[in-house]
Amino acid sequence: MFHATSPFITREHLIECIDAVKSGRYSSAFCAKKLQNFMWYDNKPLNFTLDSAPRTQDMKPYYCELSAPYVFRREVFYKYGGRTGDNPYICESTEIEAIDIDFPEDFALANAVYMAMLRGEIKS
DSSP, rough: OOOOOOOOHHHHHHHHHHHHHHHSSSSSSEEEEEOOOOOTTTTSSSSSTBBBBOOOOGGGGGEEEEEEEEEEHHHHHHOOOHOOSEEEEEEEOTTTOOOOOOHHHHHHHHHHOOOOOOTTTSOO
């Protein structure tokens, strides 16, 4: 499953996800953005303490699913009612790949990145 709102996912990462599930070692696969930063939830630190904040490089990473791709077997969908099984392969993606178009501002950002790619200023 691949949502059109994630236009920058690379072919290589799509193939990596497909191969992970085809190998039989994983129940499903998806691309994700690695987050290693100070996270807050309900106005409280989520992954650090106020009296002992680590360097961001030393924090345990969290992964935020991207909108594409989702690779899964039919059995996973029937068992869990969704696209992710109990043993997923998480394919770490780039900041550019993580651009997701849900709002007009997202489209403006994606368009600016795309135009920079066309000019050769950044690589996909």
